[in-house]
Amino acid sequence: MTLSEEDYIKAIYHLGKGENTTVSTNAVAEQMDTKPSSVTDMVKKLSEKGLLNYRPYKGVSLTEHGQKTALTLVRKHRLWEVFLVEKLGFSWDEVHEVAEQLEHIKSEKLIDSLDKLLDYPEVDPHGDPIPSKKGEFKKAIKKLLSEVPIGKSGICVGVKDSSAPFLKFLDKNNIALGDSVKVLDKEEFDGSLHVRISNKDIHISQQIASNLYLKITE
Amino acid sequence: MTLSEEDYIKAIYHLGKGENTTVSTNAVAEQMDTKPSSVTDMVKKLSEKGLLNYRPYKGVSLTEHGQKTALTLVRKHRLWEVFLVEKLGFSWDEVHEVAEQLEHIKSEKLIDSLDKLLDYPEVDPHGDPIPSKKGEFKKAIKKLLSEVPIGKSGICVGVKDSSAPFLKFLDKNNIALGDSVKVLDKEEFDGSLHVRISNKDIHISQQIASNLYLKITE
DNA sequence: ACAAATTTTTAGTTTTGTCTAAATTTAAAT
DNA sequence: ATTTAAATTTAGACAAAACTAAAAATTTGT
Numbered sequence: 001m002t003l004s005e006e007d008y009i010k011a012i013y014h015l016g017k018g019e020n021t022t023v024s025t026n027a028v029a030e031q032m033d034t035k036p037s038s039v040t041d042m043v044k045k046l047s048e049k050g051l052l053n054y055r056p057y058k059g060v061s062l063t064e065h066g067q068k069t070a071l072t073l074v075r076k077h078r079l080w081e082v083f084l085v086e087k088l089g090f091s092w093d094e095v096h097e098v099a100e101q102l103e104h105i106k107s108e109k110l111i112d113s114l115d116k117l118l119d120y121p122e123v124d125p126h127g128d129p130i131p132s133k134k135g136e137f138k139k140a141i142k143k144l145l146s147e148v149p150i151g152k153s154g155i156c157v158g159v160k161d162s163s164a165p166f167l168k169f170l171d172k173n174n175i176a177l178g179d180s181v182k183v184l185d186k187e188e189f190d191g192s193l194h195v196r197i198s199n200k201d202i203h204i205s206q207q208i209a210s211n212l213y214l215k216i217t218e
Numbered sequence: 219m220t221l222s223e224e225d226y227i228k229a230i231y232h233l234g235k236g237e238n239t240t241v242s243t244n245a246v247a248e249q250m251d252t253k254p255s256s257v258t259d260m261v262k263k264l265s266e267k268g269l270l271n272y273r274p275y276k277g278v279s280l281t282e283h284g285q286k287t288a289l290t291l292v293r294k295h296r297l298w299e300v301f302l303v304e305k306l307g308f309s310w311d312e313v314h315e316v317a318e319q320l321e322h323i324k325s326e327k328l329i330d331s332l333d334k335l336l337d338y339p340e341v342d343p344h345g346d347p348i349p350s351k352k353g354e355f356k357k358a359i360k361k362l363l364s365e366v367p368i369g370k371s372g373i374c375v376g377v378k379d380s381s382a383p384f385l386k387f388l389d390k391n392n393i394a395l396g397d398s399v400k401v402l403d404k405e406e407f408d409g410s411l412h413v414r415i416s417n418k419d420i421h422i423s424q425q426i427a428s429n430l431y432l433k434i435t436e
Numbered sequence: 437a438c439a440a441a442t443t444t445t446t447a448g449t450t451t452t453g454t455c456t457a458a459a460t461t462t463a464a465a466t
Numbered sequence: 467a468t469t470t471a472a473a474t475t476t477a478g479a480c481a482a483a484a485c486t487a488a489a490a491a492t493t494t495g496t
Contacts, residue, residue, distance in 0.1 A: 002482080002483090004482085004483065004484095024443080024444090025443075025444055025445085026442095026443065026444080034483095034484075034485090035484080035485060035486085036443075036444060036445085037444085037445070037446080037484090037485075037486080037487095038483070038484055038485070039444090040444070040445055040446085041445095041482095041483075041484085042483075042484095045482090045483095056444075056445070056491090057443080057444055057445080057490095057491060057492065058492095084328070087335055088328065088331035088332065088335060089331060090327070090331070094327070097325075098323070098325045098327075098328055101323045101324065101325075102323060105316070105319045105320060105323075106319065107315075107316045107319075109308070109312070109316075110302070110306065110316055113306035113307060113308070114306065117305055117306060220452080220453090222452080222453065222454095242473080242474090243473075243474060243475085244472095244473060244474080252453095252454075252455090253454080253455065253456085254473075254474065254475085255454085255455075255456080255457095255474085255475070255476080256453070256454055256455070257474095258474070258475055258476085259452095259453075259454080259475095260453075260454095263452095263453095274461090274474075274475070275460095275461060275462065275473080275474055275475080276462095
C-alpha cells in the first residue's frame with residue numbers, strides 16, 4: 001500500500017462515519033483536498049486491488065478487506081496520538097499532524113509494542129475509541145459535557161474546539177486531559193453547569209460545556 | 219525534502235564516512251540499490267537545491283547545508299533506534315528497518331521530546347554516536363572488543379555481526395547491551411580473551427571478540 | 437417528462453523518480 | 467600515445483498520482 005492509497009482508504013472510512021456507507025466521488029475529493037477526476041482514478045485502482053466496491057456514478061464503499069485496512073490505520077493513528085500526549089507532552093491540538101505521518105509506518109511489532117507501552121488505552125486524546133488489534137472497538141463512549149445528565153461522572157477525554165483561547169481557559173481552571181468530572185447541577189435558563197473537577201466545585205458556561213468531551217464512567 | 223531526496227543525502231553522507239569526501243555516482247547507485255543514470259538525475263536536482271556540490275564525471279560532496287541535513291537525519295534515525303530498543307523492547311537487529319521509516323517523520327518538537335524522553339543518549343544501540351540538535355557529535359567512541367587493550371573497560375554498545383547464532387551466544391552468556399566489560403587478559407596464540415562481565419569471568423574466542431563493540435570508559 | 441444543473445468520468449498532460457540503451461568522458465594498459 | 471575498458475551522462479520511455487478541459491450520466495425543478 002502506498003501512502004496515497006492509505007490516505008484514500010482512511011478518507012472513505014471517515015466519510016462513512018465508521019459505518020460502511022457508500023460515499024460519493026465528490027465527497028472524497030473534498031475530504032482529500034483534490035479533484036474528483038483524481039479520485040476516480042484512484043478509486044478504480046483500489047477497487048481492482050479488492051479494497052473498495054466501486055460502481056461508476058454510484059459511489060464507493062469499503063470491502064471487508066478495505067474496512068480492516070482502515071481500522072488498522074485508525075488504530076495506528078490514535079495510538080500514536082496517545083503516545084505523543086502521554087509520553088512526549090504534546091497538547092491535544094498538536095498531535096494530529098504528526099500522527100498523520102506516523103500512522104503510515106509499517107511494522108506490526110512496532111504498533112503492538114506501542115500499545116503495550118501505553119498500557120492498552122481505549123481512547124485517544126480526543127476521546128475517540130482505539131480499535132483493538134483485531135479491529136473491534138466500542139463506539140461513541142464520549143459525550144459533550146453539556147449533554148451529560150445531572151449526577152453522572154466522566155473522565156475528560158477531549159475538546160471539540162481546540163482554539164488557543166479555549167485551551168487557555170481550560171488551563172486557567174486546571175482542567176486537563178484525564179481529569180474526573182462530575183455534573184452537580186444545571187441552570188435551566190442559560191444551560192450553565194456546576195461541576196466538580198478534582199475536588200473543586202466550579203461554574204461552567206454552556207459554551208464551554210458544549211466544547212468539552214467526557215468519557216462517561218457512571 | 220521528499221523521502222527519496224532524504225535517502226540520497228543520507229547515502230552520500232555515509233559513503234563519505236561522515237568526513238566530507240567526494241563520492242562517485244556509481245558508489246551512490248550501489249548504496250541506493252538503483253542505476254547510475256538515476257543518480258545523475260537526482261544529484262543534479264539536489265545540487266540545484268544547494269545541498270550537493272556536483273561536478274559532472276567528478277563526483278559529489280555535501281554542501282554545508284547538505285551536511286546539516288544529513289546530520290539531522292542521522293540524529294533522528296539513531297534516536298528512534300534507542301527508543302525502539304529501550305522503550306519498546308526491540309532487539310539490536312530489528313531496529314534498523316523501522317528506524318529507516320521513522321527518520322523521515324517531520325516534526326522538530328517530536329524529535330526534541332523524544333531526545334528528552336530517552337534522557338539525551340549519546341550513542342545508539344549499535345554504539346554509533348548521536349549528533350546533538352546543533353549537529354555536533356563525538357565520533358568513533360566505539361571499539362571492537364578484540365582491539366581493547368588489557369586492563370581497559372567499556373560498555374557493550376553493539377554488534378558487528380547480528381546473525382541469529384551470534385545473538386544467541388550472547389544471550390546464553392548473559393551479555394546484553396549496556397553491560398560493563400573489562401578485559402582481564404589476552405591469549406597470544408589464538409587471540410582469545412578473558413573478560414569480566416557483570417561480575418562473572420568468562421573466556422571469549424577471537425571470533426566473538428571481533429564482533430562485539432564496546433564504548434571505552436577507562 | 438424534459439431541460440437545466442450537477443456530478444462523475446474520460447482523455448490528454450504534467451511531475452517525480454525511475455529505467456534502458458546509446459553516447460561520451462575519464463582511466464588503464466600496452 | 468593509442469586503444470581498450472570502465473565510469474558517467476544524455477536521451478527517450480514508463481508508472482504513479484495529480485491536474486485541466488471536455489464529454490457523458492444522473493439528478494432536479496417545473
